[in-house]
Amino acid sequence: MKYAFFPGCVSKGACPELYQSVMQVYPKIGIDLEEMTTAACTGAGVLQEKDPRLGDVINARTFALAEQQNLPIMTICSTCQGVMSQANHRMTTDGEYLAEINQILGEEGLAYRGTTNIRHFIWILLEDVGEDVLRRAITQPLTGLRAAPFYGCYLQRPTEALQFDQHPDRPKALERVIEILGAEVVDFPGKSRCCGFPILTINEKNSLNMVATHTMNAKSHGADIMVTPCPLCHLNLDGMQAKAGNQQNTAIDLPILHLPQLLGLAMDMDPKSLGFNRNFVSPHSTLQKLATVVSS
Amino acid sequence: MNTTLRIRRFNPEQKTPAPFFQEYNLELEASDSVLDGLIKVRETLDDSLALRCSCRGAICGSCGMRINGHAALACKTKIISATKDSQTIHVEPMNNMPVIKDLITDMSPFWEKIRQIQPWLQPSTPIPEAEHVAPAEAMNHLSGVMTCIMCGVCVSDCTVLEVDSKFVGPAALAKAYRFVADPRDDATTRRLTALNEPGGMWDCTRCMECIQVCPKGVGPMDRIMSLRAKGIDEQLPSTTGSRHAEVFTDIIKNKGILDEPMLAVRTFGFRNVRRLIGMIPIAIQSFRHKKIAPSGPLHRAIPGIDQIKRLFKRASVENHTFRNK
Numbered sequence: 001m002k003y004a005f006f007p008g009c010v011s012k013g014a015c016p017e018l019y020q021s022v023m024q025v026y027p028k029i030g031i032d033l034e035e036m037t038t039a040a041c042t043g044a045g046v047l048q049e050k051d052p053r054l055g056d057v058i059n060a061r062t063f064a065l066a067e068q069q070n071l072p073i074m075t076i077c078s079t080c081q082g083v084m085s086q087a088n089h090r091m092t093t094d095g096e097y098l099a100e101i102n103q104i105l106g107e108e109g110l111a112y113r114g115t116t117n118i119r120h121f122i123w124i125l126l127e128d129v130g131e132d133v134l135r136r137a138i139t140q141p142l143t144g145l146r147a148a149p150f151y152g153c154y155l156q157r158p159t160e161a162l163q164f165d166q167h168p169d170r171p172k173a174l175e176r177v178i179e180i181l182g183a184e185v186v187d188f189p190g191k192s193r194c195c196g197f198p199i200l201t202i203n204e205k206n207s208l209n210m211v212a213t214h215t216m217n218a219k220s221h222g223a224d225i226m227v228t229p230c231p232l233c234h235l236n237l238d239g240m241q242a243k244a245g246n247q248q249n250t251a252i253d254l255p256i257l258h259l260p261q262l263l264g265l266a267m268d269m270d271p272k273s274l275g276f277n278r279n280f281v282s283p284h285s286t287l288q289k290l291a292t293v294v295s296s
Numbered sequence: 297m298n299t300t301l302r303i304r305r306f307n308p309e310q311k312t313p314a315p316f317f318q319e320y321n322l323e324l325e326a327s328d329s330v331l332d333g334l335i336k337v338r339e340t341l342d343d344s345l346a347l348r349c350s351c352r353g354a355i356c357g358s359c360g361m362r363i364n365g366h367a368a369l370a371c372k373t374k375i376i377s378a379t380k381d382s383q384t385i386h387v388e389p390m391n392n393m394p395v396i397k398d399l400i401t402d403m404s405p406f407w408e409k410i411r412q413i414q415p416w417l418q419p420s421t422p423i424p425e426a427e428h429v430a431p432a433e434a435m436n437h438l439s440g441v442m443t444c445i446m447c448g449v450c451v452s453d454c455t456v457l458e459v460d461s462k463f464v465g466p467a468a469l470a471k472a473y474r475f476v477a478d479p480r481d482d483a484t485t486r487r488l489t490a491l492n493e494p495g496g497m498w499d500c501t502r503c504m505e506c507i508q509v510c511p512k513g514v515g516p517m518d519r520i521m522s523l524r525a526k527g528i529d530e531q532l533p534s535t536t537g538s539r540h541a542e543v544f545t546d547i548i549k550n551k552g553i554l555d556e557p558m559l560a561v562r563t564f565g566f567r568n569v570r571r572l573i574g575m576i577p578i579a580i581q582s583f584r585h586k587k588i589a590p591s592g593p594l595h596r597a598i599p600g601i602d603q604i605k606r607l608f609k610r611a612s613v614e615n616h617t618f619r620n621k
């Protein structure tokens with residue numbers, strides 16, 4: 001199975017450990033990636049605040065490039081996925097609109113026929129790779145580890161664009177993968193809420209309040225770690241966690257792992273090769289807990 | 297079908313009032329609504345259960361409550377869909393507003409915010425004696441947002457209101473859009489200027505909860521995004537939010553990929569040196585954690601950038617008139 005790989009700006013920028021860890025794990029699960037080096041940022045919903053249709057044109061270009069490669073797209077970011085899913089939904093459900101977009105693309109010799117399948121890595125794990133192959137790749141089940149899922153808004157809503165009706169595994173994909181990896185799912189109310197990142201620069205107090213609420217809540221439900229398929233959530237939940245704790249006069253100290261980092265752990269990979277040293281909140285306690293479980 | 301309604305109850309008249317859960321087991325039809333179930337509880341099992349309802353047809357907006365963790369109209373939620381995962385249905389009062397009793401919430405903060413956006417037409421010309429006619433096209437565009445039944449469901453699940461009760465919130469912002477986009481209203485600049493303040497349109501975190509839960513397809517967040525775009529178009533005094541959107545767009549146009557440090561520096565600029573300085577510890581941490589590529593924190597433009605620049609030029613609002621989507 002081969003995919004046109006859309007890494008997204010954050011895995012190429014502030015979260016290099018995400019790119020690094022996905023590069024480590026993908027060859028182990030029988031998929032092949034061809035990176036889309038000429039595709040632009042999706043706009044992340046921010047460009048869309050200024051000009052939503054411009055966002056659709058830029059994303060249609062990316063989908064057209066994938067059509068030329070005859071490959072489905074793989075994303076590793078909830079936000080990239082959601083923005084692309086929504087753009088694709090608008091274009092594929094409204095032929096007239098797609099024609100308008102194509103008129104603009106046409107001047108560049110491009111056309112989008114509306115056939116590109118765009119999916120997040122986590123959906124690909126369940127829908128293409130499949131539980132059996134995934135289980136076979138696990139050499140070090142994460143027994144005893146209590147992991148809280150955190151999706152990122154764009155991988156949960158709006159459900160129509162994300163095609164939850166056609167794909168019943170998607171709403172709880174993260175729980176499913178955590179279980180397959182042998183860890184225990186810690187369910188808590190914040191798992192599909194907002195991490196606060198989009199308003200970090202606008203209203204830092206509210207943004208950090210969200211970080212504190214969700215991380216502290218997951219901890220009080222017994223989580224050892226939190227795992228997320230969204231690097232933007234990671235930037236806030238990991239990068240701003242210390243500051244969010246200060247705002248509440250407490251130290252939270254909950255390691256936040258990118259999904260492929262957790263996968264890599266279950267494949268017994270060296271934590272350094274998965275970029276664990278790049279996480280702000282040290283996952284040391286997690287690694288120690290796992291080591292104790294393994295040796296006992 | 298055998299169904300359990302697990303209801304969060306609260307009685308302010310108890311000696312030490314505290315919310316508690318109570319379960320009721322009853323037979324219901326798959327095609328019944330959750331409201332039918334609650335009424336049956338009240339009529340056959342426990343007449344002390346307090347709830348609010350009237351039309352039973354998703355029109356009056358009085359039966360908003362949280363069903364299995366998400367706000368919804370009880371009369372529009374079928375038992376069959378509420379029991380998809382388990383035969384127990386969790387029913388709680390709406391969030392982000394005080395509970396009066398059981399499933400009844402105090403809507404006064406909701407109405408206060410609706411009033412805050414001045415929900416009436418403000419024309420600058422004298423009001424005509426007969427109908428104040430608007431072009432059909434404009435009214436068609438507004439028909440979606442005008443279907444709001446003021447149920448409070450979006451407000452209940454808003455992530456920002458959860459941490460900040462001062463945020464004007466999705467229902468009031470959608471209502472504000474209804475007047476900003478009405479060609480008969482001439483207070484657009486004044487309205488947008490008020491919404492440009494802290495607690496207004498830039499405080500929404502774009503979490504899409506309101507779009508997902510609204511029972512009438514109003515799409516409050518989409519309206520908020522339209523308000524933001526109008527604010528930028530109107531060249532209102534820039535806010536951190538509007539600068540963020542402008543700078544972000546400019547970086548993508550010129551590089552195709554986002555430079556996070558550049559975004560921060562240009563968003564805060566010299567207007568907010570304090571915030572810029574506040575970011576230094578994060579920058580140092582990033583450096584320590586080797587988050588920054590050896591080539592430096594800034595990207596080179598991606599291959600194919602010339603094509604992207606041309607598309608930006610052709611597609612952007614100023615240069616292309618799309619039909620009103």
Ligand code: SF4
Binds near residue numbers: 453501502503504516
């Ligand atoms: S999108 Fe904005 S207004 Fe809507 S629920 Fe989320 S934060 Fe609130």
Ligand code: SF4
Binds near residue numbers: 510
């Ligand atoms: S926007 Fe939708 S959810 Fe919000 S009050 Fe109006 S009808 Fe209810």
Ligand code: FES
Binds near residue numbers: 350351354360369370
């Ligand atoms: S009873 Fe009127 S909306 Fe539900």
